[in-house]
Amino acid sequence: MAESHTAVVAFIGDRAYKVKKPVDFGFLNFTSVESRKVACSREVELNRRLAPDVYLDLSEVLDGEGRSCDWIVVMRRMPPDRRLATLVERGEDVRSDLQQLARKLVSFHSTAKRGPDVESAGEPAALRRRWVDNFTGAEPFVGSIFDRDTFEEIVWRALDYVDGRARLLGDRVRRGYVVDGHGDLQAEDVFCLPDGPRALDCLEFDDALRYVDGLDDAAFLAMDLERLGAAELGREFLGWYAELSGSQVPRSLADHYIAYRAFVRCKVACLRHEQGVESAADQARKLAGMALDHLRSGQVRLVVVGGLPGVGKSTVAGALADRMGGVLLRTDQIRREMPHAADLDPGAGYGRGLYDRAQVHDTYGEMFSRCRRLMEYGESVVLDASWSNADEREAARALAREGRAMITELRCDAPRDVAMARLAARVDDVSDATGAVAEEMAGRFAAWPEAVEVDTAGEAESAVAAAWRILQACR
Template sequence: MGGEGTADFSSAALAESHSAVVVFVGDRAYKVKKAVDLGFLDFTTVRAREEACRREMELNRRLAPDVYLGVHHLVDDAGNTRDWVLVMRRMPSARRLSTLVEAGVDVRHDLRELARLLAAFHARAPHDAKVAAGGRPAALLRRWRDNLAGTEPFVGEVLDPGTVGEIGRLVERYVGGRGALLDARARAGLVVDGHGDLLADDVFCLPDGPRVLDCLEFDDALRYVDGVDDAAFLAMDLERLGAPDLAESFLGWYGEFTGGLPVASLVHHYVAYRAFVRAKVACLRYAQGMAPARATARQLAALTLDHLRAGEVRLVLVGGLPGTGKSTVAGALADRLGAVVLRTDQIRREQRGPRLPAPRGEADAPRGESGYQRGRYTPARAHAAYRELLTRARRLLARGDSVVLDATWNDAAERDAARRLARDTSSTLTEVRCVAPADVGERRIRERVGDLSEATVEVARRMERTYAPWQEAVEIDCAGRPEDAVEAVWTAVRGAARDGARGAGRGGARSGTGVGR
């Protein structure tokens, strides 16, 4: 085969997975299915093993047409068929992607070519209504639940119960609030009949291009996935091998060749799903007598949880009186989270248009407030601004973006509306109130230049008199250095995320891995 070069195929070898045995002799590989029933596959009959071999050959010729040579039967002395074998060209083991990565070889060119190959494969793959259904919320949840059920016998002995429990809660929470996102991707034709099992062990980096072997053949529905889900399998495996930078680069190149990646939370979710698929497989290998598979299963479960946590969709309310520094905190927090920040000040300006000069005799003074300013902050106009703020936030949360809402939040009813939004969109909620001494806040207001906020000192004083109690919020002292306040808010957000995971399914939450982190 082109690209094998001077590879040494003189030695015989044997390889084994949870469902097959491969014998290497000369320049050929002979793959035989195990007569096992693992729940998600059943190869206990000769007929089933024949069908699996033929299906594997047909499907894998899509990405490696010159590797899969044919299916032959094995007969006994009487000429009766006893089993079936898939005959393949033997790949040079030294060019296996996992081997190269572990050896520290530069594989960036190979990964870029692999991303190009996978993108082209997905572009021509079927994506009809039957395939598209595989990317919708019900199908994604079903796959997760099946995998979680498959690990139940191993919880305790192999997998940590707390880890598995949190995985289940975070999965239900994320998918429960992202139906619009998943349905939109299915309608856009982004769910394809993919590879389904893209691992670094099954990719060979040859001079004339990569060869991708061993796609999932035993259940078509498990291959009907979002293209990013398919690519995320290899990204997960690269991360498992200790190369998160390569994982991020590979997904970036895949996005380049497909028109862009989706929101980071969805990428994290798909990487998590793939890690847990392999965690289940490692559990099965442990049950088959492979003791080292226990550590692998635990590593993969931890990787699953890491990405699910990173992919949580968060709604953060950053409130406080004018001049307390809430906008500085909100902007810096949004940068850390990769979130969208929305401000009532911006919405208020959009609703009213550009600021006009105050009427004669009502120019702002240090101790005064114009009728123009009072008009900006009437209860009716404030409510309209908050209503628009939450409307925009709902759209963003539904599509998987985290959102930071910068507003005074002095009205308890507006906070209640935000809490309902967090519940409706299955988003982790954090409530923060920025505080500072009155003299600090008033000095900041007077020194503002070019800020969106038009609140005067008198507006701030009036808001302080009417500010509804906010016991649910974490109070952050913002009188000192902004970076200290941001760090305190970041700690509160991370704490709320953990509380949210524990509270998922009970009416809503209170309070490095290289892939979009």
């Protein structure tokens, strides 16, 4: 026998017989015979899409007077020792099976149902609504199973991400990534057989919850593998899925969907605990922690790196962008791409030619425009500039608020003689700053109390490590 919060499965010979429990959780209601019939019928129909040789039939149960009293899903019994969760827990190599499953899932998604009703379930408002519904279902357990601070941080981080990523989510809808998927891809329900994996037990009780971004569908299994202690396998599986589907996936979106799936299972674990399964409380806490970890990891960030010429800010900014997996935008590069830049003298001095006030303002404006679009698409951004003007810094803060991004401001600093020596040693650098420019800028550099200072006088590795620690602390 096996049991979940919604069903009981009996194993007899080479068959498995599944009966729905007469339960009402609000988000599903199986209390009537007719509702269980519909659910069982849909289970057979929908699961035959991925496992047609497993879901065999639907059988009616009659009472002593010949009246229908229940319905049973009849399935081919799967070998328990080939269950993906069991294999992972035993430490067996399942990479080949997961690659096959990723390929099978991509193929399934490529022909899955699409259309206006499916697409509408993938819009930002629908994803927000699914989060809110899960928060509503989990809130009664706040205080008894997990703490209020954890719950509230999950709420604001999840909704902040959705509200700031309308362009990304809407674009994925338009590109056809939202499909009638599996909806509940857990390692317990995947069997690794010699002729290929079988994924069972898709979500059948609410079509709208099954209408998801294909990446969201795959993220469920990535989350479950992490829950089993195989986080790297989960990341690999998601990577294979993204590569095979040809989908460009921002890291933040993958983290967001893993967090969503972890919280869905957290809510289910809370319900299991309410049904009397004591160990489910620890599971719920673990899943809530996973959700929060991924929401923090997927936080879209705006890192402002500034300072005088020669202090090493571009070295720090580039290294941070690499470590974050973010995009680096540098004013020194952007100003050369501006209209009429070729007609202006880059060596005219501070505040003149290519560096006159209007040109500088337009350069920052172009950088902000590019940054806005990148953040809307879920990318974290590092902005490398002098940031000598307080108005430009305030514009960056406003941009972070608008894009629901976390901003960190860093001011790189090194002694004058170190900076001057670096400027003198530059060869073929995109920056035109000279020692004279640095001296003049230093006299006009507005106070920057909001920034955290990074000592860049020594080795680059040391400065980058210090800056990285600051970012890690600001989560």
